[in-house]
Amino acid sequence: MYVAVKGGEAAIDAAHAALARKRRGDPEVPDLSLEQIDQQLALAVDRVMLEGSVYDRELAALAVKQARGDLLEAIFLLRAYRTTLPRLAASRPLETGQMVVARRISATFKDLPGGQVLGATFDYTHRLLDFDLAAAPPPDDGGGAGAAPAAAARTDDEFAPADPPENPQAGPPASPPASPPRVSDLVGRDGLIEPAQPSDPEPAPDDLTRQPLRFPASRDLRLQALARGDEGFLVSLAYSSQRGHGTTHPFAGEIRQGEVAVEIVPEELGFPVTIGTVAVTECEMFGQFVGAQGEPPRFTRGYGLTFGESERKAMAMAIVDRALRSGELGGGTAAPAQDAEFVLPHSDTVEASGFLQHLKLPHYVDFQSELEGLRRMHAGLAAAAPAGTAAGDEAPDDGTLP
C-alpha cells in the first residue's frame, strides 16, 4: 500500500524507457537527421538558439530532436548545456549597420537608400495548405516548383543578397549596397528621433547569466532578458500595448535580417579580431514622440535583436523595450508592459515552465497541513454553534480556540 502511494525508482526507469520509445516513434519511419531539422525546421532551430542563448545550429537541432519537437523543452535542454560553459570574452557591439542583408524593410518610408528587400518571408503568402509538399518529394532538389514564392525563395545560401530572378519585384534595385544605411540614422540626421546613446563599453554590459536580476534593471539587462524571453509572452505583451495598455504608438522603422561579424578584442592582442558571423534579425520601432522643457519633441526608440529569422520576436521585443522605457520617458509604469517588475521576472520560459510544472510534484505535506487547519476550523465552528443545531458528531476541539 505504502509503496504504491510513494513513487519509486522502477517507475522512473520505466517512464524514461517509455519516453525513449515515444520519441523515436514507429521504427518503420526513418529517423530524423540533425541536418534535416537544421535545414527544414530552420525557424524552430532559430527560436531554440535564441531563447536557449546558444548560437549553435547543430546543438539546437539536437535539442529539438531530443525534445520531440517541444521547443520549450528544447530551449531548456540547450540552457542546461550552456549554463556550465565558461564565458571567455565579451564581444564588441555588433555592427548591424555593416550587415549583409537578406531582408530589409521599412514601414515608414516608401523607398529609401538601399531599397526594400523582402527576402524570404511568409508575409505575402496566401495561407493555403500546399498539398504538393505533402506528396513524396521530387527526386531533384529544385526547391519545389509548385511551392509558394516565399517557399521557393528560400535557398541554401539564404543570407546572400536576395536572388533577383526568384522574385523581381521583391528584389533590391540593381547592384544594391550590401549594407544599406540604417533608417534611424536617416531620420536622426534631422533630429527627429532621439539619438541612440551608445553605452560605455567599460564596464562590460551586465549579464543575466552571471548576475541576478535586480530592480531597477539596466537597459542592457532588460534587453538581454527580452532576447531570452518567451516569444509568446512577449508577443502578447506587445499586443496588449498596441491595444492601449500602455501604448507606444509604434512604427516599424526598420527590420533587417542578415549576417553580421562578431568581433572580440583579445587582451594579449589589443585590437579586434573577427571570430565568426551570426545571422540576426534587428528591429527598430519608432515610438511616440516626447519632448522635455526647452527640447523639441522627437520620436523615441524601441529595440529588438534576435538570432536567425525570429522576426516576430524581434518586433515584440522592440515594442516591449520601448514600453519598459516609459517610466524614464515620463509616461508612467501602470500598464503591465511598462512594468519591469512584472515583465522581466515572468518572461523566461525556462523559469515559468519549470515553476508551473512543479505543481506535478507531490504536495502531500502542505495539503495535509491545510486539511488539518480546515478541520480545526470546522470543529471550532461546530463547537461554537448554538445548542440544538449540533452539526454532525465530530468531537469538539479541546477548547484552545477562542
Added chain:
Amino acid sequence: MTAGYNFAYLDEQTKRMIRRAILKGVAVPGYQVPFASREMPLPFGWGTGGIQVTASILGYHDVLKVIDQGADDTTNAVSIRRFFARVAGVATTTRTTEATIIQTRHRIPETPLRAGQIMVFQVPIPEPLRWLEPRESENRKSHAMADYGAMHVKLYEDIVRYGQIATSYDYPVRVAGRYLMAPSPIPKFDNPKLDRSPALMLFGAGREKRIYAIPPHTPVVSLDFEDHPFRLQRWTEACSQCGDTASFLDEILMDDQGNRRFVCSDTDHCAARQAAGQGGAP
C-alpha cells in the same frame, strides 16, 4: 554521460560565486542574498536552488540524503539523489543520522539534527512578504527598515476571519530578532526544529535567485500574538506502520467510503521505529 562535467556538475567558478553568497547568508542570518542562479538540468521549481547549494558545498567524503515530503522514495527525491550520485559520485543514504548533507523539500526530519550536519532547503518563493506586496523594490525597503507590520496585520486578519492564523506551512519566522524569513513550505509543525538547531540551515531559491541561511544555534521565532500563541498541528491518529503519535502524518485514502490511514511522512523515522519493534496502529 557525465564526462565533460565538473565534480557535482557546476564549474568551480560558479561554485565559488555560490559559496560567497552562502557565506554572506550565514553572516547575516535570514537575509536573502541575491546570487546568479544557473540553469540546471532539472527544471526550475523542482529544486534547482537546493541543488545548486548542495553542488557547491558537496565534497568527496560527504554522505547525501535527499527527501521530498519527508520521504526518500518520492520521485523527485530519487531523481535528485541519482543526479548527485551520477555527477559527484558521492555516497548517499536514507538514514538521517548517517547523512552529512540533507537536501529537502517541504520537511525537516523528525530525528533531531546534530552539529556538523547541513540542511539544504529547496525554496520556491523566498520572499515572505511577496503575497502582501509583489514588488521586490518595496519589499527590500521593508526588510531594510525591519518594517514587518503588514505581516502582523495579515495574521491578525486571519484570526478575525477564521478564528485562528490560517497559515499552516511556509509559516513566517523572525531570525535572530532581525529578518523576517520564509522557512520554505515546511509545515509549521517543523518550525520549532529551526530554532537554535545545532545544524546549519541553508536555503536555495534557484528561479528567484536568492540564498539565505540560519547558522547553528540561531534563535528562530514563529510569528504570533500573546493571546494567540503559535501552535503546532496535532493528529488524533497514530501512524499505522509504527504507531507514532508525535510525528507528522500523511493521510492515505483507502477507498471511496471515507476510510483512511495515517503514516509517518518521514520514512526514515518510521522505518527506524519499526526496526526497533514499534508496531503500527490497527
